[in-house]
Amino acid sequence: MIVKKISLYIFLAFFSINIYANEIASYSAIKYHADYEKQNPKMKESLAKEYSKVRNLAKTLEATVMKNDVDVEVAKNLAIVDIWSNKFIQSYKPTQKELEELYKLEKPRTVAKYELRNILVSYEKNADRIIEMLNEIKNKQEKKDSFIKYVRSVSNDVASKQNNGLTALVDENKLNPQIKESLKGKKEGEIVKVTLKDLGTQILYIEKFIPEKVATFEESKDALINLAKKKALLREIELLSK
Template sequence: MVRKISFCILATFLSMNLYADEIASYTAIKYHVNYEKQNPKSQESLQKEYQKIKRLSKTLEATVMKNDTDVEVAKNLAIIEIWSNKFMQSYKPSEAELNELYKTEKPRTVGKYELRNILVSYEKNADRIIEMLNEIKNKQDKKESFIKYVRSVSNDVASKQNNGLTPLVDENKLNPQIKEALKGKKEGEIVKVNLKDVGTQILYIEKYIPEKIATFEEAKDALINLAKRKALTKEIELLSK
C-alpha cells in the first residue's frame, strides 16, 4: 500500500515537472521571456493561459480537426523546426573545424560607409547646394560647409542632431539607389540620390572601408554559423536514410 502511494506521488511529481516545463517553453516561445523570472501573479496568469490553450488544442484535435491533413503537416514541420533550432543551439564546432572552413571559404569583410546626409524636398535645391560645395577645393572646408548646410536646411531630423553623420553601415544594407550612386566614389566626395516620396538626399562620404580578406577573428561568428548549418544538413541526411 505504501509503495502504491509512493508511486502515485512520484507520478504526480513527474507530471507536475513536465507541465512546468511546458509552461516555461510556452512562455519562452510566445513571449520570449523566462517564466522563472516572472512574479507569482504573472506566473499564475501564464499557467491559466496555457491551460486554456492546451485544452482547446486537444478538443480541436479530437473533434473538428481530427484527421485534418493540415494539422498533420503542421506537426511534422514543427517537430523538424524545433529539433533543428535545438540542434543548432547545442552544436559546438571545434577550432579545427572552423580553421578548415576559414581556409576553404576564404571569407571577406563587407565594404562599409560612414556618411553625412542632407535631405531636402526639391532636387533643384540639392543641385544648388552641391554646386556650391563642389566649388570648395579644400577637403576640410568642404566638410565644414556641408555640416553648415545640414544644420540650416536638412529635413532629416535624426541625422541633423549629429551634424548629418550616420553610423558606419555595411554597403549591402544600403538602399540600392544609394549603393549604386556611391559606387566608385572616394572619401570627401558628394553624391545625390532622389528617393521617391522622401526627397533628394545629398551624401558626403565621411569614411569608406573597402572589402578585404577577413581575419579569422573577424570571420569567426560567420564561420560558427556556417559550421552549425553544415552539421545540421549532415545530421538531416543521416536521419533521413
C-alpha cells in the same frame, strides 16, 4: 501494500506536475520569449492558467473536430522538424579545426562600409546649387565645414540633422540600391546626389570609406560558426533521412 500504492501515486503526481511545469516554461519561452522561472508568482499563475486552456483546447480539438485532419498531421511534422533543427543548431559546437578548414575553403571577405553625412532637400534644383557651391571649395576641411553648415540650415532630415548630418557606419549591402550605385568609385571627401521618390533629394558627403578586404579568421569567426552549424545540420538531416 497501501503505503506503497500511496507512495506510487505521490511519485506519479509529482512527476506529472514537473512535466506540466516544463510545458508551461516552454510555452512562456516560445510564445512570449520569457523565462518562466524569473516571473513573479502572480505571472506564473497567469501563464499556467493560460497554457492550461490552450492545452485542453488542443487536446479536445485533436480528439473531435480536428481528428485525422491532414493539416494537423502536416503541422505536427513541420513543428517537430523545426523544433529539433533549432535545438540542434543551438547545441552544436564546431571545433577549431572545423572552423579553420571552413575559413580556408570559404575565403570570407568583409563588406565595404560607409560613414556618410546627409543633407535632404525637397527640390533637386536646390541640391544642384548646394553641390555646385560646395565643389568650388578646394580645401577638404573647409568643404566639410560648409557641408555641415548647410545641414544645419537647410536639411529636412531631422534625425541626422541632430548629429550634423552624420549617420552611423553602415555596410554597403544595407544601403538603398540607388545610394549604393551612386557611391561606386567615389572617395572620402567627395559628394554625391541621389533623388529618392517620395522623399526628396539627398546630398551625401563621404565621411569615411572602408573598402572590402579579405577578412581575418577572428573577423569572420561568428559567421564561420553559423555556417558550420548549418552544414552540420544538413549532414544530420541526410543521415537521419536514410
